[in-house]
Amino acid sequence: MSTASSSVTAEEREVLQAARRGDEEAFRRLVEPHRGALQAHCYRMLGSVHDAEDALQDAMLRAWRGLPRFEGRSSFRSWLYTIATNTCLNEIARRPRRVLPVDYAGPADPHDGPGEPVVESVWIEPYPDERLGLEGGLAGPEARYEQHEGVELAFVAALQHLPATQRAVLILREVLGFSAKEVAESLEITVAAVNSGLQRARKAVEERLPEQSQQATLQALGDDALRELVNAYVEAWERQDVDAVVAMLTEDATIAMPPLASWFRGRADIAAFLAGWPLSGAWRWRVLHTRANAQPALAFYAWDEDAGAYLPFALNVVTVRDGRICDLTAFVVRATPAPEREVYWRWVDQPADEARLASWFGRFGLPERLD
Numbered sequence: 001m002s003t004a005s006s007s008v009t010a011e012e013r014e015v016l017q018a019a020r021r022g023d024e025e026a027f028r029r030l031v032e033p034h035r036g037a038l039q040a041h042c043y044r045m046l047g048s049v050h051d052a053e054d055a056l057q058d059a060m061l062r063a064w065r066g067l068p069r070f071e072g073r074s075s076f077r078s079w080l081y082t083i084a085t086n087t088c089l090n091e092i093a094r095r096p097r098r099v100l101p102v103d104y105a106g107p108a109d110p111h112d113g114p115g116e117p118v119v120e121s122v123w124i125e126p127y128p129d130e131r132l133g134l135e136g137g138l139a140g141p142e143a144r145y146e147q148h149e150g151v152e153l154a155f156v157a158a159l160q161h162l163p164a165t166q167r168a169v170l171i172l173r174e175v176l177g178f179s180a181k182e183v184a185e186s187l188e189i190t191v192a193a194v195n196s197g198l199q200r201a202r203k204a205v206e207e208r209l210p211e212q213s214q215q216a217t218l219q220a221l222g223d224d225a226l227r228e229l230v231n232a233y234v235e236a237w238e239r240q241d242v243d244a245v246v247a248m249l250t251e252d253a254t255i256a257m258p259p260l261a262s263w264f265r266g267r268a269d270i271a272a273f274l275a276g277w278p279l280s281g282a283w284r285w286r287v288l289h290t291r292a293n294a295q296p297a298l299a300f301y302a303w304d305e306d307a308g309a310y311l312p313f314a315l316n317v318v319t320v321r322d323g324r325i326c327d328l329t330a331f332v333v334r335a336t337p338a339p340e341r342e343v344y345w346r347w348v349d350q351p352a353d354e355a356r357l358a359s360w361f362g363r364f365g366l367p368e369r370l371d
Contacts, residue, residue: 008072016076020067027064034077036133037176038084040151044171045088047098047124047160050359055091059084074182081176082186085168092164098124100157100329101256101263108262110273114344115262117336123258124160126292126317126331127151128364134294140177148294149213150175153317153329156293158208165189166201173198210321214295217320225323230296233318233325234287237300240279246271250326257314257330259356260344283348286310286370292317299366300330302348310370313348315360333357 008016018026031038038059042052062083070079099122108115129151136148149155150171159167165187172183173194180198184191218226229248236244246267255270256263264273278285284303291297296318301310312333319327333356334347343350361368 008076012076013072016067016070016072019064027067030076031060031063031080034080037135037139037147038080039132040127040129040134040147041081041084041171041176042088043127044150044156044159044175045085045167046091047156048121049125049127049363051091051095055087056084059087062087074185078178078182078186081172081178085172085186089164089168092167096120096122097160098122099160100124100153101258101261102254103157103161105261105263107254107265107269110264110269111276112262113273113277113341114257114260114347115341116339116344117259118261119259119336123331124153124157126153126297126315126329126360126364127156128292129294130291131363131365138177139175142173142179143177144174146213146215147175149215151293152214152295153293153319153327154209154214155205158205161208162201162204166197166204169194169197170201170205174202212321214319218295221320221323226296226320229320229323229325230289230298230318234289234298237279238285238287240281240285242271242275242279245274245279248325250321250324253324253326253328255328255330257332259332259336277345278348282346284310285313288366288370290315290364290366292364295319297364299361299364301370307369308371312352312357312361312366312368315364315366331356331360333360 012030015026015029019030039052039056042055043049046052046055063080129148134147134151136146138146162170168187169183172178172186173180180191180194184194233245233248249267249270251267252265253267253270254263254265264270286301288299290299292315298316298318300313300316302313304311314330314332316328316330318325333352334350335353337343337350
């Protein structure tokens, strides 16, 4: 890949010399063009926007301190990704992997309603790719996945099941387009180890991914048909029409609600859950359109009588297949005050968890209330 394998350009060398002399503005000029893609890289590695931000900040500090040792034999971009990747590998070694509820436990009985939460940091988080300026297209000729495909929820979830080094190899080779030699140098392993690790990682990821990426699915569906589907879904939800909502789902559709471990599969079970809880008539809803993980997303707000306004409840990432909605992952921002199941039967009435509210609404630029 030409941009990854070329050495430092003359322009970069001039700015680099200024940065080595302690010019922070020069350093910012060097790293700023790469920041959005680097944060996406850390997110792919870690499955968490919060963890990715911390890892990127740590990597930038390491890069600043390490500038005197950068000799320019590789590109500046390649050097930055080496630092960011190894920072993420260190983070992965210290914590449990991130997952989605469908990978955590089996489907729940909808008649039992929402179940207990898992409050530890085990859940994948939604990614504000548009707000962070992630570019589309391939990162280079050797890349296999388009950059927006690389942040789709299913892809990020599949990555988390890989051993850490295989995860890094697949992302560096297939999403970012680095050569096997560059990846081997970054990870301090052999080219043969890179190639064999890539084969195993590719097989494991493909077994977990749908046949078609969301980007390809959405492109084939077209903007008008997608808009019609999502608008109809929102309208049906806001008027609490369970039958109409379910009619827009695939037969094997799923709905999950992290930080709860419980999730439901299939039209009949989803209908029973909706009728018994969120669309029972006990709550009123308003919905805003947004995007997350390069997919359609819906910000759900529930009416709060005391506040006299609709307050944030969940950011729903929508996955589409064959012109219908096949998966809904609702990242709920409400507090998890007690383990008793009965508390979550009226979860809408609980106050917001401030950290989740900041992560799942604040980072997306969504309002804190709707009047």
